[in-house]
Amino acid sequence: MEALWTTMAAFREAVRSTDLAILPVGSLEAHGEHLPLGADILAPVRLAERVAELLEGGVIVYPPIPYGHSWELAVYPGTVNVPDDVFRAYVAAVGISIAESGIRRLAVFNGHGGNIGALRGAAEAIAEHGAEVAVWSWWLDFAPEIRSICQGQGHAGEDETSVLLAIDERRVDMSRAHVHWPEQPLGVRVYRAGGALEEYRWAQSGDATLATREKGERILQVVAERLAEALRKWRVTAR
């Protein structure tokens, strides 16, 4: 069930029968010239919907946290960047409040790489309040499955563009999809103010031209199935 459309009475009833919830977390961020700014919100929200369908109830889906930590790509138009410590504290506060309302297992579906560091800290803080927290970042945690569908991965690259095509192909402008593989001469990321303008060029990495709606459907399907499996396992684990 969706917390967004649930009444107080129905929520009270729901937490009597389940203690499991999904919290999608994203970022409003530049995603190439072809994808919407909301790509990192739309993907985890869609996954949460699919997982809830697969579980046939027994999970409460919370509305997403849309603004994330996006320091690197804040140099591009439309990106909203929340500082890492503010974002961590905010997500922790949301999660702690959810835990206090009776949710003991919180599945965070993350759509954005820049959030990962802060989400670890937030998960630890929520866990201190008695809940279990697990964070999934779909393109990383299911990379082997995705790489069996796509030739490569990237920011607004083949995999993410395919997923957005599957969500709503009318909102993706494939005529503006590019191929761009950023270089890391030192083998690690170098933090440099404004560096993303050169490194990502169009706020994109990977080959977005290879993306198709069909690949996106397959990615959503396999990732949702894996997530549903994990949540089923988690739900039956007695503590």
Ligand SMILES: [Zn+2]
């Ligand atoms: Zn993204």
